[in-house]
Amino acid sequence: MTRTPKTYDDLYAEAKGLIDIEVPLFTNLANLTALIKLRCQWFWVGFYEVINNELVLSAFQGPPACVKISYGKGVCGKSWELKESIIVDNVNEFEGHIACNEASKAEIVIPVFDKAQRVKFIFDIDHTNYGEFKLQDEVGLKKCLTLIEELL
Ligand code: SME
Numbered sequence: 328m329t330r331t332p333k334t335y336d337d338l339y340a341e342a343k344g345l346i347d348i349e350v351p352l353f354t355n356l357a358n359l360t361a362l363i364k365l366r367c368q369w370f371w372v373g374f375y376e377v378i379n380n381e382l383v384l385s386a387f388q389g390p391p392a393c394v395k396i397s398y399g400k401g402v403c404g405k406s407w408e409l410k411e412s413i414i415v416d417n418v419n420e421f422e423g424h425i426a427c428n429e430a431s432k433a434e435i436v437i438p439v440f441d442k443a444q445r446v447k448f449i450f451d452i453d454h455t456n457y458g459e460f461k462l463q464d465e466v467g468l469k470k471c472l473t474l475i476e477e478l479l
Pocket of ligand 1: 371392393396400401402403404423424425426427428431434451453
C-alpha cells in the first residue's frame with residue numbers, strides 16, 4: 328500500500344472516532360493497534376508501557392513478542408532513553424536490536440508522552456520489508472498518537 332498524507336488524515340479521522348474517554352485506557356490502545364494493523368497491513372503493531380524501570384508489553388496486534396525491554400536496550404529502549412522517534416531501515420544494522428521475530432526487517436518506534444512530558448509508552452511497528460518506514464509515516468502516526476496522549 329502506498330501511504331500518503333491523505334492516508335494518515337483518514338487514519339486519524341477513523342482513530343478519533345474509535346477513542347472513547349469512558350473506557351479503560353487499555354481498551355483504546357487495543358482498538359488503535361487493531362485499526363492501524365488492519366488499515367496498513369503491517370507485521371506487528373503495539374505499545375510497550377513504561378512500568379517502573381522497564382518497558383512492558385501492552386496492547387498489540389501481531390505475533391507474540393518480548394514482554395520486557397530494559398531502559399536503553401533495543402530500538403524501543405533507545406527511543407525511551409532519547410525521548411525521540413527512531414526509524415530503522417534494516418534491523419540487522421541496529422546495534423542491540425531485540426529480535427522478537429526474525430521476520431521483522433524494519434521498524435519505527437515513537438514515544439508517547441503524558442502531560443508532564445514523561446514517556447508513558449513506546450509505540451512500535453515492525454515490517455517484513457527493509458526500508459519500509461519514512462518521515463511521512465512518523466508524522467502521520469505521531470498525529471494519531473496525540474489521541475492517546477490526550478488521555479494521559
Ligand atoms: N524490535 C524491538 C523489540 C520489540 S519487537 O519488535 C515487538 C526493539 O529492538 O526494541
